[in-house]
Structures are given as C-alpha cells and as structure tokens.
Amino acid sequence: MISFVGAGPGAPDxxxxxGRDRLAAAEVVVWASSLVPEALLAHVRPEATIHDxxxxxxxxxxxxxxxHPAAAIVRLHSGDPSVYGAIQEQIDWCVxxxxxxxxxxxxxxxxxxxxxxxxxxxxxxVAQSVVMTRLAGRTAASMPERESVASFSAIGATMxxxxxxxxxxxxxxxLLAPGSAYGPDTPAAVVVRASWPDEQVLMTTVGAVAETxxxxxxxxxxxxxxxxxxxxxxxxxxxxxxxxxxxxRRRSAPGTTAGRPA
Ligand SMILES: C[S@@+](CC[C@H](N)C(=O)[O-])C[C@H]1O[C@@H](n2cnc3c(N)ncnc32)[C@H](O)[C@@H]1O
Numbered sequence: 001m002i003s004f005v006g007a008g009p010g011a012p013d014x015x016x017x018x019g020r021d022r023l024a025a026a027e028v029v030v031w032a033s034s035l036v037p038e039a040l041l042a043h044v045r046p047e048a049t050i051h052d053x054x055x056x057x058x059x060x061x062x063x064x065x066x067x068h069p070a071a072a073i074v075r076l077h078s079g080d081p082s083v084y085g086a087i088q089e090q091i092d093w094c095v096x097x098x099x100x101x102x103x104x105x106x107x108x109x110x111x112x113x114x115x116x117x118x119x120x121x122x123x124x125x126v127a128q129s130v131v132m133t134r135l136a137g138r139t140a141a142s143m144p145e146r147e148s149v150a151s152f153s154a155i156g157a158t159m160x161x162x163x164x165x166x167x168x169x170x171x172x173x174x175l176l177a178p179g180s181a182y183g184p185d186t187p188a189a190v191v192v193r194a195s196w197p198d199e200q201v202l203m204t205t206v207g208a209v210a211e212t213x214x215x216x217x218x219x220x221x222x223x224x225x226x227x228x229x230x231x232x233x234x235x236x237x238x239x240x241x242x243x244x245x246x247x248x249r250r251r252s253a254p255g256t257t258a259g260r261p262a
Contacts, residue, residue, distance in 0.1 A: 002065060002073045002099055004087050006080045006106015007031075011195035012039040014112065019104045026074040030061055035078035035221075037196065058086075062093050069099070080108040083132060084162055110160040113191035113223045116201045119230050121158045127229040129157035135164040135171055149174035156181025158227035165192070165222025168210035175206045175226060182206045187230035192218040203230075 003022045008014030015023075023029065023043040030051045031041070044050065051064055053075075065073060077085045081103055094101040110132060114121050121130050131152045136143040152159060153175050164171050175182055184207025192200040204212040206226060213222060 002075065002090075002094060002101040003104055004075050004077060004081045004085070004090065004101065005104040006085075006108075007036045007040055007076045007078055008107040009079055009109040009112035009195045010037055010193060010199075012037060012042070014107045014195055015040060015043075016104060016106065019106060022072075022074050022104055023076075025072050027071040028064065028068050028073045029076065030056075030064060030073070031076040032078065036076050040076065058089060061090070065090075065093070065099065066097070077106070078109070079112075080106040083108050083110070084134070109162070109191075109194050109221075109223045110225075112194035113160070113189065113201075113225055116191055116194055116199070117189045117203065117225065117230065119189075119225075119232060121160075121225070121227075121229055123229040123231075126231070127156070127158045127227050129155070131155070131157055131159045132162065133159065134162045135167050135174065137163065137167060150177035150180065153177060153180035153182055156227070158225065158229045161224040161226065164224065165213055166219040168213035171213070171224065172206065172210040175209065182226065184208075186226065186228060188212075188227075189225040189230055190216060191223045191225070192216045193221045194223060196221075 005019040005022050006016070007019065020043050023040065024045065026044060026048050028049045029041070029044050030053050032053045034054045041050065053061055061075070075090065077087065081087045082105070087103065091101060122128050133147060133149060133152055135149055149161065149171065161171060176184065184205060186206040188204050188206050188209045190202045190204060190209065190212045200216050200218070202212050202216065209224065213224070216222070
C-alpha cells in the first residue's frame with residue numbers, strides 16, 4: 001500500500017492521528033525536507049528506509065515505489081495533498097501499475113493561516129466562497145487562462161493565494177486589476193511558514209500587500225489571504241440562529257435557547 005499522507009503545515013502535532021499511524025507502520029518513507037519538518041520523522045521506525053524527495057524527480061520517486069512492491073510506503077506531502085500536492089501523477093502511476101494506494105488528508109496551510117489570523121474565511125453576507133489560487137509564475141503553462149488572480153479578484157470572495165511569495169508586485173497588481181471587487185483598503189494577511197517556529201503573521205491591506213510580503217524577506221512558503229471577511233466583524237450566522245431550524249434542532253422563539261428560556 002502506498003499512503004499519500006498530508007503532513008500538515010509544519011508543526012509536528014498538526015498531522016492527523018491516521019497520518020501519524022501510517023508513518024509509524026511505514027517500511028519506506030519519501031518526504032520533502034524542504035517542505036516538511038524533520039520532527040515528523042520521529043514517528044518513523046528506525047529500521048524504515050527514508051528518502052528525501054528534495055532532489056528527486058518524479059521518475060526517481062516512482063522507482064522507489066516500483067522497487068518495493070509489497071512494502072508499506074508513505075509519501076509525505078506538505079499541508080493537504082489535494083492542494084498543489086502533485087499527487088495525481090502518482091495516483092495515475094498506481095492505477096497503471098495496479099498498486100493499492102490511499103490518501104490521508106492533512107491540515108492545509110490555508111487553514112493554518114486562517115487560525116493564526118483568528119478569522120473565519122466565510123462570513124455571512126460578506127463572503128461565502130473561498131478561492132484557492134496562485135499566480136502563474138514559472139509554471140505558467142499549468143495555469144488555465146481563465147483562472148488568473150485578476151479574474152478571481154472580480155468576484156470579491158475570500159482568496160487564498162499559494163505559491164506566489166516571489167512575485168509580490170505582480171500579485172498586488174492583479175488583486176487591484178481593473179474590475180476588481182477589492183480596493184486598496186481591503187484587508188489581507190501575509191503568513192510565512194505558518195506553525196513553524198519562525199512563522200510570521202502580518203495583517204495588511206491589498207494596497208500594501210507587496211511591501212508587506214517584501215518586509216518578511218520570504219519568497220517561499222508564503223500564504224496570502226485576501227478579502228473583506230478578514231475584517232472580522234460578522235453578521236450572525238443562520239446556522240446558530242434560534243429562528244433557523246434544521247435536522248438536529250427545532251426553531252425556537254426569540255429570547256430562548258433551543259426551545260428553553262435563555
Ligand atoms: C506546493 S504548495 C503545497 C500546499 C499544501 N499542499 C497545502 O495544503 O498547504 C506550497 C505552497 O503552499 C503554501 N504553504 C505551504 N505550507 C505553508 C506554511 N506553513 N505557511 C505558509 N504557506 C504555506 C505556500 O504558498 C507554498 O508556496
């Protein structure tokens with residue numbers, strides 16, 4: 001079995017219990033030392049074989065899988081593997097080679113960043129959608145044309161921008177492109193290495209996002225959150241309103257709690 005395991009954003013206690021158990025049972029581990037903290041390897045048995053994928057190509061990684069047809073293999077991916085994890089090409093290989101595989105989800109850096117800035121990303125009547133995206137950058141060929149940061153900015157939803165720390169000016173320009181629903185005062189957050197010991201968390205605005213990113217000195221492992229939801233003041237949600245009934249709770253009169261006096 002090959003387990004693609006989400007390692008979480010960095011802190012070793014932000015891996016899931018299932019992910020930790022897969023690491024503890026692994027005979028072979030492939031991990032990226034540039035993206036995943038070494039402390040996670042404390043869960044791995046001493047007799048397991050460990051490969052650092054930092055300098056490996058996809059072919060090198062697949063050769064490791066091929067060389068261990070019956071082993072319990074863990075491939076550790078940063079955050080959640082479903083987001084910019086490059087797991088699909090490995091899944092395709094597993095299917096083509098009739099290898100059993102599973103995906104163990106992880107805490108995405110987007111969730112870690114939202115926790116650090118103490119904000120909900122979906123505020124009633126302000127933003128009910130989150131766009132996870134990136135600038136085109138060096139891998140421009142991967143980017144469908146319709147998915148530019150500028151075109152998503154026209155929607156005005158909460159945006160989580162990955163993989164773009166090296167292009168601060170371009171990011172700010174696209175966020176404020178003609179037709180954007182954001183303005184220079186729209187709140188933004190720049191989070192570098194969320195949950196690592198040297199994390200940086202900076203609240204800013206779209207108009208100052210480029211200089212804020214530059215001020216961190218970081219070009220990689222930067223997550224930028226953007227949108228009015230980061231303002232923080234919430235209209236109250238329907239879900240916990242006494243007037244809103246659902247499967248587990250009946251509607252209650254104003255001034256009462258779940259049908260009882262408040
Ligand atoms: C290859 S992508 C992997 C994303 C990962 N699968 C996830 O769910 O967070 C790497 C990008 O994710 C973001 N990232 C990953 N870990 C981060 C962290 N601890 N703090 C801030 N950003 C992070 C950065 O934008 C970085 O450039």
